[in-house]
Each structure stands twice: as structure tokens, then as C-alpha cells.
Amino acid sequence: MRFFKDFAEEFKAHKALFAMAAPAFFLVLIMQYLPMSGLVLAFKNFRYDMGVFRSPWNGLNNFKFLFSSGTGWLITKNTILYNLLNLITSQLLAVIVAIFITEIHAKYFKKVTQSVILLPYFISWVVVGVFVYNLFNYESGIVNSIMKAIGHEPINMYGIPAAWPFIICAFNAWKWTGYNSVIYIAAITGVDGEIHEAASIDGATIFQRIRYITLPSIRPTLVTMILLQVGRILRGDFEMFYQIVGMNGQLYNATDVIDTYVFRSLVTNPDIGMTAAATFYQSVLCFLIIMVVNAVVKRIDEDYALF
């Protein structure tokens, strides 16, 4: 009761503020919160004619099918491995690029290279898909033009599943290195330039400056970035996987992640149960992981916690 009384008072005092926040509040409520109720589909035998809420329940059957068919394990394993691989490579590259760019003194060189490295962030995944196809396709791909030019047999990349984790990882890094390095550059330049100057006057070599000034300055950022990624460890970047791999059955074992599996089932398979089970499991597990990780980090060092 007390809550309602307080709310009424606050509403009276700040009517205009309530009105200002209302559009975003209702947009998020309708577009994000209400669909959450659809997660019950994971426990239902969905029928389009009956809608989400009147379809009959079927207990844990959807989950049983998902995991007994082996698909559940495969896509979970792929999603986690890809995320780990992408996390390590793209953050490592971003840190290296950020450190190097901040050490460069030639102003023009620095500006141009930084711009060019950030450019891929602005390109849609559709265009990245065009790049990938025209690099690797058998008939006219540039890799095979080079192969032919040096007198080598052309390679059919789309028939070699083992190559795709590297290709995906490379394009993920290609797209995100610039963006992430901007974040690290901000952290590095947050350090007062005089500290660097004092260190070099005292005889610190460039390696010592990087080791004892630059690296500690990016540690909080690095931890935050890793935490954010860990919170998404079960989410595949659908746009990336779909544009790079597409509907290419030969590559599914090596490249299928939860999100691409879900999408494919959604458009090709009228039985939505298993798919709904996959998204339920993904959403809930992701939520638990980020809560647990954040709680653990908070106990170790409050400053590093996300919330």
C-alpha cells in the first residue's frame, strides 16, 4: 500500500517526467518484456491456430528431443567454442593495435590507419557475406585465382568444414578490431601523458613503459569487455554466421550455433517445440551465467563488477 501512496505522490510531483519516460517505457514493455511470456512455448506443443497460451502443455519433451537428437549438444558446444575463440582473438588484436597506435607519433599516419581499421565496423554483414563468397568460391574466388595463377589446383573451401572456424574468426576480428581498439585507446590515453614523460626521463625503456603504465591502464577495460562477452557466451552472432555460412548444409557440423539453428528451424520446420526449447535454454542459462559471474567478480573486487 505504501508503494502506491508514494507512487501517487511522485506522479503528482513529476507528471511531466512520467510523460517523458512513457514512450520508451511502453516501447520496451511491448517489444521486449511481453515476448518473454512466449518462453513458455518451450514447455508446450505449439499450434498456430491456438496461439501461445492455449496450446497444450507437453512437459519437458521438447528438451528431451533437442538433446537426445544430439543437436542440442552440438550447437551448444559450437556456440561456446566460437565465442571463446572470437573473444581471445578479437580482444588480443584490439589491445595490440591500440598499444601500437598510441605509440605512433606520425600524426597523419596514425589518423589514416586508425580510420581504416575502424571502417569495417560500418559495413553491413550482407556486404561481408559478399566479401567472403568472392574470396572463397570455387569458380571465381580470389583465393582460387591465386591458386590457378601459381599453377596449383583450386580449393573448394565450401567442402572443407575444418577451415570455417578460422574464416569466421578472421572476419569477426576484421569487423571488430577497430571498434574494440577505440575503447582501449580511450583507456590508454586516459593516463596523464606526464607519467609517460617522467618515466622516460627516469630511464624507462619503451617496453617498461608499456609493461608498467599502459597495460595496467587497460586492465579494468579488458575485464569489463571479457565479462560482457562471458554474459553472451551462449549467444551466437546470428548476422555474422548467417551471412558467412548461409544455408550450407555441408558446414553445419562445424559452424552451426544456437541462433542459426533456431532461425533455420523457425523458417523450415513447423514443429516449433524443439526450437523454443533451444531459445529458452539459451536465455535462462545466459542470465544465470552473467548473474553468477558478476556475483563472483563482485566478491573479488567490487570495482570490476558490471552491476
Next chain:
Amino acid sequence: MAKTQEIQAPAHKIKLSTSSKVFYVICYAIVLLVAIICLIPFLLLISGSFTSEQWIRFNGLGLIPGEFSTEAYSIIFKTPMRIVRAYGVSFLITGVGTVLGLFITTLTAYVISRKDFKYRNALSFFFYFTTLFNGGMVSTYIYYIQYLHLKDSFWALILPGMFNVFYLLIMRTFVAAVPFALIESAKLDGAGEWRIFFQIVLPLLKSGLATIGLFLALGYWNDWYNAMLYMNTETKYPLQYMLYAIQQQTQALAQIASQAGIQVQNLPSTSLKLAMAVVATGPIVILYPFVQKYFIAGITVGSVKG
């Protein structure tokens, strides 16, 4: 904001040791190499779009056109309707979405920055929670189609990208720079809340508005995912999804061929696809140098935990 770009390099009056020199050589070389790798796909795209189909068929693509040809572009400009229409849809979606999104983001950021607003933390959490937990693709898709009836509606392209917690947090940082005393004194002078927002706060948020506006616009311009899920009618495809449909060949290319009065087998399909990608990406690459600093500012602000 732009000061983050100006990196205060230490003055090197002391002579460089050999190992430092080696370090600088490696440093420049690696940065240059990464920059070149970032550019290569674009080169491939442009060069391929200017290569004759004959050459591509026998020798494949290269980083410089083996045999120069503008045939692909002349076909695009002979039958421009498809691409003009897709541009139109993208402009519409981007324009409407960006304006609406900017408006609600700024209003909300202002509300959660008001220290005298009791529910500011609760409201922030309400928005933040959606980054931790969501309904997933299946339930969202069914809900949008069955209950919101968004199938084939332009709102399906506008509403999902209109509001984003990341943008809200960036905008809040910009709003926080407006002194609260300014708002309070305006209040004492008898200004209403809306008037304070529009006449005092909003004019001080120019760089924030530019930053978030550009992030929103980029998101809309590059979106193809919502179009793939929700749009059925080809004439309503935005640019990126139209591009995707063309890459998937089949009917799209056959239609272009018949409109241009060429046999399908004579259509320069590879260079045509690449030329389409160039035409679709061109505006972004051309605008990029002018808008880059706003994005760098936004990414930098967004990376500081709020």
C-alpha cells in the same frame, strides 16, 4: 570529446636505443598491415565490379581488374528502379526510425538523469534488464506476427531498433554534463518541465544528439535481419536486404536480365552482384570521414561504465 583521439605521446628527447628503434619499426609495420587487411575486401569488391565477366569466368577475380569493363554499372543504371526503390525504403526507415529513436532516447536519458526523480534507478534497471534476459528469437517472432501483426509492415523495420540501452547510457552521460543548477533556476523562474527540456537541455546536447543519431542511423541503414524475418513484398525491401536477395541470385537476376533486354546467360552476374554491393555501400564509405569522430566519441563514452 575529440581529445581522446589526440594521444599525448611522450616527448622523446632522449636518444632511442636500438631495441626501441626495432620496436617502432614493428609497431608501424603491424599497424600498416592491419590497415591493409581491413582495406583488401573493399579493393576486391571495387575491382571485381569493374572486371569484364569474360575475364572473371576464365581467370577469376583479382585485386586489380584483369580486363576493365563498366558493363555491370551500365546495366544497373539502365534498370535503376529496383535500387532506387530500395534506397527509398532505406531512407524512409532510417529517417523515421532515427528521429523517433533520438526523441525517446533523449527524453528518457533526461528523466533518469534527474536526481530529484524518485524512480530513476528503478527505471534504469527496467531498461538494463533487457540486456541480461530476453524472450529469444522464437517467442519474439511469433509475438510480433501473431499479436502485433507486424508481418510485412514498415513498423517491423522501425520499432525493433528504435531504442537501445547502450544508446540510453551514452546519452545519459551527455545529459549529466548539463548542470543541474541550470534546471533548478529555470524552474524557480517558472518554466515548465517540457519547456526546460526543449529550451534549456536540448540545445546543450548537440554533440550527444549527433552521436546517438548516427548510431541509430547506421543501425537502420545496415539492417537486413528484420526485413528477412518480417517482409514478404519485394517492393518493400530495404537496401541491404535487396542486396542480399540479389546475391542469392535466382529470380532477381533473371528479372534484371529481362528488364535490360539481355539473355540470362549473357548477364555479367558476378560483376553485377559486386557492383550492387558497391552501390549499396558507397554512401557509408563516402560519409565515413565526416561522421567518424562522433562514433569514436560514442564508443569511448559507452565504454565507461555507467
